[in-house]
Amino acid sequence: MIVTRTVPTPVGPLALLARDDVLVAAGFTADPHEMFVRLSPQLQAEGLTVGDLPEAAQAVADYLDGKLDALDAIPVSQPGTPTRQRLYEALRAVPAGMTVRYAELARSAGLPPTAARAAGSACAQNLIAPFVPCHRVLPAAGVGGYYYGPPVKQWLLNHELNV
Numbered sequence: 001m002i003v004t005r006t007v008p009t010p011v012g013p014l015a016l017l018a019r020d021d022v023l024v025a026a027g028f029t030a031d032p033h034e035m036f037v038r039l040s041p042q043l044q045a046e047g048l049t050v051g052d053l054p055e056a057a058q059a060v061a062d063y064l065d066g067k068l069d070a071l072d073a074i075p076v077s078q079p080g081t082p083t084r085q086r087l088y089e090a091l092r093a094v095p096a097g098m099t100v101r102y103a104e105l106a107r108s109a110g111l112p113p114t115a116a117r118a119a120g121s122a123c124a125q126n127l128i129a130p131f132v133p134c135h136r137v138l139p140a141a142g143v144g145g146y147y148y149g150p151p152v153k154q155w156l157l158n159h160e161l162n163v
Contacts, residue, residue, distance in 0.1 A: 003050075023056055059131075068160055092131075
């Protein structure tokens with residue numbers, strides 16, 4: 001069974017979804033079902049139920065209180081090729097308060113800088129924001145897009161820079 005809990009944040013509700021205490025999805029929405037339908041059919045077959053998820057919820061509270069590395073301790077799992085998995089690992093290694101460009105992310109995942117498009121695709125398909133911090137990746141100019149909207153991305157970046 002996939003367990004969900006929604007926690008408040010200054011930029012709106014954050015839905016957390018976990019299987020056996022491992023996050024499989026997280027996103028800025030009041031409706032966990034929006035995240036649930038993005039999961040694989042195998043995970044969706046397990047069903048969705050409201051639960052507690054105390055470790056993930058506490059990590060969010062700690063992050064919001066200024067302990068910016070709190071999200072790093074929460075285990076996550078999402079689908080993807082070995083290359084995609086390396087990109088997600090590289091994303092999790094970008095420290096709070098720092099940003100990288102897509103080519104830098106590719107390079108840190110052991111890919112050539114020309115794999116910037118693959119890095120962008122990994123960010124676009126990331127199911128576990130902000131635990132897999134795709135908000136820390138910027139295009140060549142500006143803040144760029146974000147699945148939950150540029151204002152949420154900008155808030156997260158400002159929060160991390162101003163703590």
